[in-house]
Amino acid sequence: MPQDRFQGHDYYLMDELLTEEHRLVRDSVREWVKRDISPIIEDYAQRAEFPTQIIDGLAGIGAFGPYIPAEYGGGGMDQITYGLIMQEIERGDSGVRSTASVQSSLVMYPIYTYGSEEQRRKFLPKLASGEWMGCFGLTEPNHGSNPSGMLTHYTDDGDHVILNGSKMWISNAPFAQLAVVWAKDPEGVIRGIIVERDMPGFSTPETHNKWSLRASATGELVFDNVRVPKANILPNVKGLKGPLGCLNSARYGIAWGAIGAAMDCYDTALRYSQERIQFGRPIGGFQLQQKKLAEMITEITKAQLLTWRLGVLKNENRATPAQISMAKRNNVNMALQIAREARQILGGMGITGEYPIMRHMMNLESVITYEGTHDIHLLITGMDVTGFNAFT
Amino acid sequence: MKVLVCISNVPDTTTKITFNDDNKSLNINGVQFIINPYDEIALTRALELTEAQGGTVTVLHVGDSSTEPTLRKALAIGAHDAVRIDALPRDAFFVAMQISAYAKEQNYDLILTGRESIDYNGAQVSSMLAELLDLPSVNIVKSLQIEGGQASLEREIEGGKEVISCPLPLVASATEGMAEPRIPNMRGIMSARTKPLTVVPAVEVPVYQHIERLEKPAPRSSVKLVDATETVKLVGLLHQEAKVI
Numbered sequence: 001m002p003q004d005r006f007q008g009h010d011y012y013l014m015d016e017l018l019t020e021e022h023r024l025v026r027d028s029v030r031e032w033v034k035r036d037i038s039p040i041i042e043d044y045a046q047r048a049e050f051p052t053q054i055i056d057g058l059a060g061i062g063a064f065g066p067y068i069p070a071e072y073g074g075g076g077m078d079q080i081t082y083g084l085i086m087q088e089i090e091r092g093d094s095g096v097r098s099t100a101s102v103q104s105s106l107v108m109y110p111i112y113t114y115g116s117e118e119q120r121r122k123f124l125p126k127l128a129s130g131e132w133m134g135c136f137g138l139t140e141p142n143h144g145s146n147p148s149g150m151l152t153h154y155t156d157d158g159d160h161v162i163l164n165g166s167k168m169w170i171s172n173a174p175f176a177q178l179a180v181v182w183a184k185d186p187e188g189v190i191r192g193i194i195v196e197r198d199m200p201g202f203s204t205p206e207t208h209n210k211w212s213l214r215a216s217a218t219g220e221l222v223f224d225n226v227r228v229p230k231a232n233i234l235p236n237v238k239g240l241k242g243p244l245g246c247l248n249s250a251r252y253g254i255a256w257g258a259i260g261a262a263m264d265c266y267d268t269a270l271r272y273s274q275e276r277i278q279f280g281r282p283i284g285g286f287q288l289q290q291k292k293l294a295e296m297i298t299e300i301t302k303a304q305l306l307t308w309r310l311g312v313l314k315n316e317n318r319a320t321p322a323q324i325s326m327a328k329r330n331n332v333n334m335a336l337q338i339a340r341e342a343r344q345i346l347g348g349m350g351i352t353g354e355y356p357i358m359r360h361m362m363n364l365e366s367v368i369t370y371e372g373t374h375d376i377h378l379l380i381t382g383m384d385v386t387g388f389n390a391f392t
Numbered sequence: 393m394k395v396l397v398c399i400s401n402v403p404d405t406t407t408k409i410t411f412n413d414d415n416k417s418l419n420i421n422g423v424q425f426i427i428n429p430y431d432e433i434a435l436t437r438a439l440e441l442t443e444a445q446g447g448t449v450t451v452l453h454v455g456d457s458s459t460e461p462t463l464r465k466a467l468a469i470g471a472h473d474a475v476r477i478d479a480l481p482r483d484a485f486f487v488a489m490q491i492s493a494y495a496k497e498q499n500y501d502l503i504l505t506g507r508e509s510i511d512y513n514g515a516q517v518s519s520m521l522a523e524l525l526d527l528p529s530v531n532i533v534k535s536l537q538i539e540g541g542q543a544s545l546e547r548e549i550e551g552g553k554e555v556i557s558c559p560l561p562l563v564a565s566a567t568e569g570m571a572e573p574r575i576p577n578m579r580g581i582m583s584a585r586t587k588p589l590t591v592v593p594a595v596e597v598p599v600y601q602h603i604e605r606l607e608k609p610a611p612r613s614s615v616k617l618v619d620a621t622e623t624v625k626l627v628g629l630l631h632q633e634a635k636v637i
Contacts, residue, residue, distance in 0.1 A: 007406055013422075020461045021581065024468060028576045035575065062578025075578045 004038035006030075006091065006267050011301045017308055018080065025062065025081050029088035032061050037092035041215055042353045045093070048210065050217040052175065054096065059130035063089060063100040065108040072112065072120055073128030080311035083256030090257030091264045093356075094363035095216030097257045098171045103127060105250035107134030107180050110192055113245065114237040123178065123194070135176040135204075137167035137195075137221045138243045144169075145376050145391075148240050152223065153184040154193065161185075161233070163195065163226040169370065173204040173219030180234075181221065182243045192234035192242050201226040212366040214359075248321050251371050252314060255307050255327035258367065259300060261360045262335035266296045268355055269342035283345070292341045299338065303331045322384035329377035336364040393447030393538070393560075395438040396500040398491055398517065399466055400428035400481075400509040401459040415605045418511070427462050429573070430506025432469075436571035437536055438504055439470045445538065447501075448472045454481045454490045460589065467584035468576035474587065479594035488520035489597045496525055501560045502543070507532045507567040515565075522563035530556055534569040 008030070015023060036057050044051045058064060066082045068074025075081070082104070090097035108127050111119055126132040143149045152165025163183060173179070179195045179202075195202055201224040210218060234242070270293055273284030283289050310327050313319040339361035343350035350357050368374050379390050403409070404424040412419050427435075438449045451466040452475040453459060463474040477490045495503060503525075508515035515531075522529030534553070535546035543562055547554045576584075618626045630637045 020464060021585070024461065024465055024576065024581055024584075025578075028468075028581065031575045060577040060579075061575070062581070066578065070582065075582060077578075077582075 004034045005271065006034065006038075006264060009263050009266060009297060009300060010304075011297055012305065014304050014308060018084075021077075022080055022084055025066075025077070026084040026088060029061050029063075029085050030091070032057060033088055033092040037089075037096060041093045041096070042356070042359065045095070045215040045359050046353060048208070048214045050095070050099070050175070050215060055130040055133065058089075058096075058100055059128065061085070064103045064130060065112075065124065065128045066104065068104075068108050068112050068124060068128065073125035074108070074112075078311075079252070079314040080308070082253060083307060083311050086253040086257040087260040087263075089260065091260030093215055094257065094261055094360065094367050095213040097253075097260070098213060098216050098367075099133075101250050101253045101257070102136055102171045103130075103134055105253055106136030106246045107178070109249045110136075110180050110234060110237075110242065110246050111194070114192055114234040114242055116231075116235050118231070119194070119234070132177040133172055133175055135170050135172040135179045135221070136243075136246065137170055137179050137181040138247075139167060139169050141166065141168050145373060147182070147243065148190070150182065150184060150190070152181065153188075154186070154191075154228070156186055157227065159230055160227045161193070161230060163193065163201075163223040163228050165223050167221040169207070170204075170219055170221055171213075171216055173221055174206040174217040176204070179204075179221055180246075181223070183223075189238050190240055190242065191238060193228055194232040194234070195221075195223070195226060195228055196232075199226050199228060210366075212362045212364075214362075244321065247371055248319075248324050251324050251328040252310065252319070254367060254371055255303075255310065255324065255331045258328075258331040258335040258364070259303050259307060261364060261367075262296070262300050262303070262331075262338045265335070265339045265342035265357050265360055266293070266300060268357055269293065269296070269345040272346050272349070272355075289345055292345055296338045296341060299334045303327075303334050307331065320384075322380050325372065325377040325380040328372065329374055329381070332364060332368045333374060336361065336368055339364055393442060393445055393501045394499065395442060395447060395449045396495055396498070396503045397431065397435045397438050397449060397451050397466075397471065398503070398505040398521070399431045399435070399451050399453045399462060400506065400511070401425045401453060401455050401462040402428045402509050402511040405429075405510065409608065411606050411608075415607070416603045417606070425459065425462060427465060428506050428509045428511075430508060430510070430566055432506075432573040433568065433570050434504035434506055434566035435466055435469060435471065436573050437566060438502070439574070440571060441502075441536075441538055450475060450498075450500075452477065452491060452494065454479055454487045454594075456480055457591075463589055464584055465576060467587045467589070468580040469574050470580060472587065474589040475592055476589065477592050477594055482597075482599070483601055484514045484516035484520060485600060486597045488517045488524055490594055491517070491521050492524035493595045494592055495521075499561075501541075502538070503527070503561070503563045504536075505563070505565045507565045518563055518565035525563065528558050528562040529564070530558060530562065531565045532567045533564045534567055536564060536566070536570055 062075040066075035066077045070076040154161035154163040177197045181195050185191050203222045204219045207218040273289050276283045343357045404426050410419040449471045451471040454477045481487045505518040530545050533545045537544040541560050543558045545556045
């Protein structure tokens with residue numbers, strides 16, 4: 001890929017709404033992405049391989065649990081910082097951002113929020129440093145948008161439980177040292193349980209032939225009579241609100257991340273339109289291209305404002321799940337539409353790996369589906385405003 | 393070892409430069425400022441040396457309070473403390489006078505600057521500072537090693553390199569090759585919150601120079617294509633229009 005010439009876009013001077021520390025974190029992550037992600041990511045995506053060598057760097061820039069308190073190895077930062085980190089990483093690649101999201105929101109968050117003090121001390125520092133990577137098991141082959149129907153369950157076995165079932169579409173599964181798994185207890189109540197890599201009967205076959213998130217490792221979690229100590233059950237949550245709390249945190253990060261992907265597509269298309277000459281002048285001077293670019297920056301600016309406000313609410317512990325759904329749905333769809341329009345501006349060059357747009361576009365097809373599909377988030381908003389449940 | 397690194401606050405390299413209406417100063421509206429890249433190299437080498445041999449690194453900047461994010465970034469990269477001399481940097485002599493007034497009381501073993509700032513490219517502060525402090529001065533240094541109170545410095549010269557040895561204390565200006573700049577990490581950003589940033593009042597300095605006006609280079613003209621068979625026309629254009637022959 002040619003040199004990464006990305007520049008941030010801030011049409012409404014949103015930087016003035018950020019603190020000095022927010023900007024320092026954002027700029028540092030942006031610099032790191034330019035140095036360590038942009039030069040390699042196309043190659044890894046083409047080869048469908050996760051670049052494991054970036055894990056130390058991700059930990060170093062604070063991508064693993066930035067809002068987890070420092071005493072557990074986290075960054076002790078606020079939610080806007082978390083969002084900005086996700087934005088900058090996804091500007092590089094949604095797959096890399098997925099790895100960071102899973103580690104922070106789906107593994108560290110539940111251990112911090114629902115775990116015992118012993119579990120926090122045992123797992124969080126190693127997850128923050130990247131020494132251990134984690135994954136999150138909720139979705140099953142026959143239970144995606146309807147997780148409450150899950151079949152994975154455990155039975156009692158003294159000071160252990162015996163876990164059986166399977167999960168699929170699990171980011172980080174092939175290399176994770178531990179999995180936060182949601183399974184039904186003998187009474188049929190959904191509980192969180194930490195399954196460790198070396199437990200007999202636990203395997204993580206990799207999912208191959210994806211056309212999306214190719215630089216991210218995806219797999220299944222298979223539990224065949226896995227004996228897990230009861231000490232690994234998250235004691236402080238029961239029911240679906242456990243995994244949904246994690247998803248709220250991850251969806252919030254995705255809402256920011258999508259802006260990163262959108263900005264990269266817009267930035268690439270804008271520069272291309274200023275340099276590509278047809279009919280004797282830059283194509284950016286033609287009305288049809290300007291329409292695309294003007295609409296892109298308008299949508300990016302709206303998404304930035306929406307997400308910043310959501311971040312303020314989240315810092316104040318006032319962001320509702322429905323507000324987070326709206327932002328995730330709006331921003332991911334916005335990014336996907338921008339990727340498609342930006343690809344048009346680049347013409348044939350847009351489909352090549354010389355530019356990041358097609359990779360972002362394909363990645364975003366996953367992002368618009370995972371962590372609640374585009375349609376499900378619409379129903380969440382619909383239920384919130386009408387009071388009627390249209391899911392079933 | 394006690395090291396001082398002098399930091400400039402300069403427009404980001406991608407900035408589209410415009411001037412204020414009087415054409416005597418830069419229009420900073422919407423401009424993003426960064427640590428001068430050569431100063432970042434100096435800072436990184438200072439950190440490498442003190443990490444290996446023990447010591448402290450102080451970063452110093454002459455500027456108003458709007459430039460503190462630049463110093464905070466230097467602290468996040470690893471500097472131990474920061475000093476801001478509270479004045480707008482008027483010219484190189486003014487800056488060198490401010491730094492020397494502060495540094496002469498501090499007994500630094502080593503003072504590093506960048507080879508030049510990438511905004512006005514004066515490349516004068518380092519030498520002036522050494523003169524004002526009565527210290528040895530080595531400019532545009534590609535490699536800096538320190539052992540037993542003695543510095544070994546390498547400079548690139550026409551067709552080769554120059555290796556200089558010099559006792560500490562000294563003033564040196566850094567260029568590419570001395571160190572690979574570091575990106576602040578989360579731990580560094582967290583610890584920068586509590587590192588000391590001292591604001592020092594400026595000293596009086598006489599005014600010797602004024603900027604009369606600033607001008608941007610003329611825009612590049614478009615390429616003229618001359619047919620390969622029209623050599624006479626090509627020579628004529630090179631002679632009369634481009635004035636290169």
